[in-house]
Amino acid sequence: MNLGLILLAAGLVTGQYAPQRQGTDPLDAEREARVHRLGKGLRCPMCQGQSIADSPAPAARAQLDKVRELVAAGRSDAEVESYFVDRYGEWALLKPKPQGSNLLLWLLPGMLLLAGLWIILTQVKRAPTPGAPSVSPPKADDDYLAQVRNDVDR
Amino acid sequence: MNRNVILAIVGVLGAAFFIAVMLSFGNDPHAVPFMLEGKPAPAFSMKRLDADGTVNLADLKGKPVVLNFWATWCGPCAQEHPVLEWAAKKYGNDAVFIGVVFEDTEEATKKFLAQRGSSFQQLYDPQSTMAVDYGVTGVPETYFIDRNHVIVSKYAAPINMSTFDKHIAQILK
Amino acid sequence: MSNSAIGSGLVLLGLVFAAFAAVAGLYTGLTRREGALPWVQRAVYAFGVSLIASNVWMVKSLLEHDFSVKYVAQVGSRSTPTIYTIVSLWSSLEGSILFWGGVMGIYLIAFTFIHRKEHGRYMQLSLGMMSIVAAFFAFLIASPADPWIAVPAAADGPGPNPLLQNNPLMIIHPPMLYMGFVGMTVPFGIATGALLRGEIGDAWMGPLRRWTLVPWLFLTIGIILGSWWAYAVLGWGGFWAWDPVENASFMPWLASTAFMHSTMVTERKKSLKLWTLALALGAFLLTILGTFMTRSGIFNSVHAFGTSDVGKTFFLFFFLPMSAFCLFLLAVRGPMLEAESRVESLMSREGAIFFNNLFFAGITFVVLIGTTFPMVVEALQNRRLSVGEPYFNTTALPFALCILFLMGVGPMLPWGAADARTVQRQLIVPGIGALLGVGLSLLFGYPGAMPLATFACAGFVTVITLRELVLPAQSRMAEQKESPWAAMVRSASRTPRRFGGYIVHLGVVVICVAIGAYAGYKQQVSATVKAGQTVSVGKYQVRFDGLDSGREPHREWVGANVTVISPGGKEVKHHGVNSPRLNYYPTQNRPIESPLVHEMLHGDVYVSLIAFDNAAGTATFNAYVFPLVGWIWYSIPFFVFGTLIALWPRRKAALARAATVPGAAAAPGSPS
Structure with missing residues (x-):
């Protein structure tokens, strides 16, 4: 290990670069999992689009510390969220609350699915007459395809 | 379903999208909303960096407060420093000026202040707790807090003299 | 002559040629003057050569450190390693668009050359449409995003974005994505050409499918490598963040994958024609939208290029008219695309593909709406x-799981209508496969609903896919007394699309299992330790052996030497440049993490250095164990191999026979 280089790099760090910092000590496993889950849903303001649980930025770590502090103080999930919403608005939530026009986010995919389903059903022929053989023999379009089917359907 | 109906729906959705995109040019996607404007300033009690003792927001009752969050490694903060020095001299009797250093080391900050002057008190926020409480989104950021300790405005960029005059007028009223 | 004069001259030349090819191709195509084809072809070749030459010239300027060229002044630096200097060709906005133009040149030359003997009018229209796109990009390079502007030469430049210099994957990942994105221009040209011509028969389906498959493969590789890069560089232990830029590459992939499936129904059943064409056009439009999103400055992303004026030009003069034109074409030609037959039963191959397309459309829509909302x-x-x-995750994953399930159901069902009893009988073995998937994961102590569902589907799909791959060969072995190898090769070469497709399916299964294991069973620990102390994560120990540091021309780094100790007591040292590091670049205030990825076939130990305290001699780590995660990227060979098989030219005789499908509206002598 080169101590000279370490001192040099460390000196550089204090002058030009933001020092990295560690977070507060983790809580017990169960509450820490809650901290992590809540952190996953909160957007880090200093790091583009990442959650505070994912981002390596010191700012994200500070915010995750805050979540940990609030969880340790026995606050509910909603209270933790509202702490951040109070500061950054609903922008802080990576999963928008289903209210107002946000509902479109959830309803439109569902509507698309239903519409698609309906279109598919209209493509189908009416139910075959009972008694008719339920397997239609594959119509050979040409020799090549017939050959392929021969190979495949055996 | 009629194909034309589908195409019409796609067209309408597309048109809405186009309008939204056209309105979006010039919006900054990196801007972070700030919701504490008009809200009571979060309480704090922080260790002073330039002298002994702590500073409590509650102890400053009835006084307007200017809070500046910064760090030594941030170039714009260094540019802004003279403006704050000037402002502290000009308005120092009307409002309390407080600098808050975070994401930084005590050592580097002391060196910085010794070199560049320090005419107002500086707090050290080693765990960024105060910065998180105030919804800071970067450095430098300047908060203007009135006599009743309500946050009147925040300026989230290096501030210049005329902007500073405008903002502080709001809390001195 | 200065570099910038030569470079921009080449771009202008390219613009002129592309514009000529566009006008000439469309005009002569629409007025049925087929004699003009050679001229259109020559113009396209000339465009390609000009743009490729301009790219080569830019690389030369970068290597010469000619800081009088604006782009070199922006991204060049004498201290950057040579390989990254070359790579910086596409590391920033202007360069990436220039590179884009070069790739377009390669595609257009290849397409024109391969189909040089094709039917004139068909080619003129298609080449004309592609040339419109080419001309637009040449215009972008020539004016709003000109990398060749001459500037006063500086002594040195800032160098490319540090994030891009952090990992060699960045050398290969962007060109792959660009080749995927740009390549969608070709199927777009083929489809719009066919629509313009008004002759929509089977003849154009072959080229359309093949030319979609090529960019599709590049897109697939690009996306997977991109996720690998994010995993190996960004230090947060994830590989996919649903970031707008990632979504921008994912959407065209989804659309073209859906296209690849619906095209089978179109060919076999002569239905879904409008939908298949809409998907081909949609895939292209989504690449354009994606390009716009990454370059407009109105979407927030880690990867996005800075704000620029290119976005508005792009949107108003390209995306908008192109979308309107596509909608118009589909509306006008729609009546010609009536289905010639109806589906007999949803319990059939085509029924499965219908649902496959529905779910693909669902994911695409969810990603689109989530990104733009x-x-x-x-x-x-x-x-x-x-x-x-x-x-x-909550909206797209259920769709993805449905698609995975269908990947097993689809190949099992015959075209037409399935007999319920046959299906039941066929389900037994794959069902055992599904149970085996669940059983194995429970045996190894891996519970959880989503991963278990994934493993069950994976087992189900694997059994069916392997059966479909092996059965034809088996029957050949039985009947023709061929050796297993010969039977396999023969059966694969008889039905290359089918064979290749199933190999790609296996690749998808591998990815799904890896993601399921990763998402369900990763373990994470963060801890601050002194030298000599260990951090336990899962069954592994990570021992901290002390801090280290180093200096490279373009950066300095601080690392934490660690030793990874596996459950068996085996120790592997990761010291010095191989340690988890923080990289300090002169142009950045914040260090950039470079995590340690201790790769193993059954999973990775992943350690990132979060903070260090030189005085106290401590280091803070985030340590993870990610089971199977590497298989997401190890799956790439499946995709490459499968796609290459599917692209392999079929034997001439078989081709000729296949071309005589009754009802094909192809003009005599037209391509198949």
């Missing part, structure tokens, strides 16, 4: 909100 809401309601990973 914040922008739309801000524009229309002046309200800021975020849509991130939790939203996409």
Whole structure:
């Protein structure tokens, strides 16, 4: 290990670069999992689009510390969220609350699915007459395809 | 379903999208909303960096407060420093000026202040707790807090003299 | 002559040729003057050569450190390693668009050459449409995003974005994506050419499918490598963040994958024609939208290029007219695309593909709406909100699981209508496969609903796919007394698309299992330790052996030497440049993490250095164990191999026979 280089790099760090910092000590496993889950849903303001649980930025770590502090103080999930919403608005939530026009986010995919389903059903022929053989023999379009089917359907 | 109906729906959705995109040019996607404007300033009690003792927001009752969050490694903060020095001299009797250093080391900050002057008190926020409480989104950021300790405005960029005059007028009223 | 004069001259030349090819191709195509084809071809070749030459010239300027060229002044630096200097060709906005133009040149030359003997009018229209796209890009390079502007030469430049210099994957990942994106221009040209011509028969389906498959493969590789890069570089232990830029590459992939499936129904059943064409056009439009999103400055992303004026030009003069044109074409030609037959039963191959397409459309829509919703809401309601990973995971993953399930059901069902009893009988073995998937994961102590469902589907699909791969060969072995190898090769070469497709399916299964294991069973620990102390994560120990540091021309780094100790007591040292590091670049205030990835076939130990305290001699780590995660990227050979097989030219005789499908509206002598 080169101590000279370490001192040099460390000196550089204090002058030009933001020092990295560690977070507060983790809580017990169960509450820490809650901290992590809540952190996953909160957007880090200093790091583009990442959650505070994912981002390596010191700012994200500070915010995750805050979540940990609030969880340790026995606050509910909603209270933790509202702490951040109070500061950054609903922008802080990576999963928008289903209210107002946000509902479109959830309803439109569902509507698309239903519409698609309906279109598919209209493509189908009416139910075959009972008694008719339920397997239609594959119509050979040409020799090549017939050959392929021969190979495949055996 | 009629194909034309589908195409019409796609067209309408597309048109809405186009309008939204056209309105979006010039919006900054990196801007972070700030919701504490008009809200009571979060309480704090922080260790002073330039002298002994702590500073409590509650102890400053009835006084307007200017809070500046910064760090030594941030170039714009260094540019802004003279403006704050000037402002502290000009308005120092009307409002309390407080600098808050975070994401930084005590050592580097002391060196910085010794070199560049320090005419107002500086707090050290080693765990960024105060910065998180105030919804800071970067450095430098300047908060203007009135006599009743309500946050009147925040300026989230290096501030210049005329902007500073405008903002502080709001809390001195 | 200066570099910038030569470079921009070549771009202007390319613009002129592309514009000529576009006008000449479309005009002569629409007025049925087929004699003009050679001229259109020559113009396209000339465009390609000009743009490729301009790219080569830019690389030369970068290597010469000619800081009088604006782009070199922006991204060049004498201290950057040579390989990254070359790579910086595509590391920033202007360069990436120039590179884009070069790739376009390669594609157009290849397409024109391969189909040089094809039917004139058909080619003129297609080449004309492609040349419109080419001309637009040449215009972008020539004016709003000109990298060749001459500037006063500086002594040195800032160098490319540090994030791009952090890992060699960045050398290969962007060109792959670009080749995927740009390549969609070719199927777009083929499809619009066919629509313009008004002759929509089977003849154009072959080239359309093949030319979609090529960019599709590049897109697939690009996306997988991109996720690998994010995993190996960004230090947060994830590989996919549903970031707008990632979504931008994912959407065209989804659309073209859906296309690849619906085209089978179109060919076999002569239905879904409008939908198949809409998907081909949609895939192209989504690449354009994606390009716009990464370069407009109105989407927030880690990867996005800075704000620029290119976005508005792009949107108003390209995306908008192109979308309108596509919608118009589909509306006008729609009546010609009536289905010639109806589906007999949903319990059939085509039924499965219908649902496959529905779910692919569903994911594409979810990704599209999730990515653009914040922008739309801000524009229309002046309200800021975020849509991130939790939203996409809850909405898109169920669709993905359905698709995985269908990947097993589809190949099992025959075309037409299935007999319920046969299906039941066929389900037994794959069902055992599914149970085996669940049983194995429970045996190894891996519970959880989503991963178990994934493993069950994976087992189910694997059994069916392997059966479909092996059965034809088996029958050959039985009947023709061929050796297993010969039987396999013969059966594969008889039905290359089918064979290749199933190999790709296996690749998808591998990815799904890896993601399921990763998401369900990763373990994470963060800890601050002194030298000599260990951090336990899962069954592994990570021992901290002390801090280290180093200096390279373009950066300095601080690392934490660690030793990874496996459950068996085996120790592997990761010291010096191989340690988890923080990289310090002169142009950045914040260090950039470079995690340690201790790769193993059954999973990775992943350690990132979060902070260090030189005085106290401590280091803070985030340590993870990610089971199977590497298989996401190890799956790439499946995709490459499968696609190459599917692209392999079929034997001439078989081709000729296949071309005589009754009802094909192909003109005599037209391509197949």
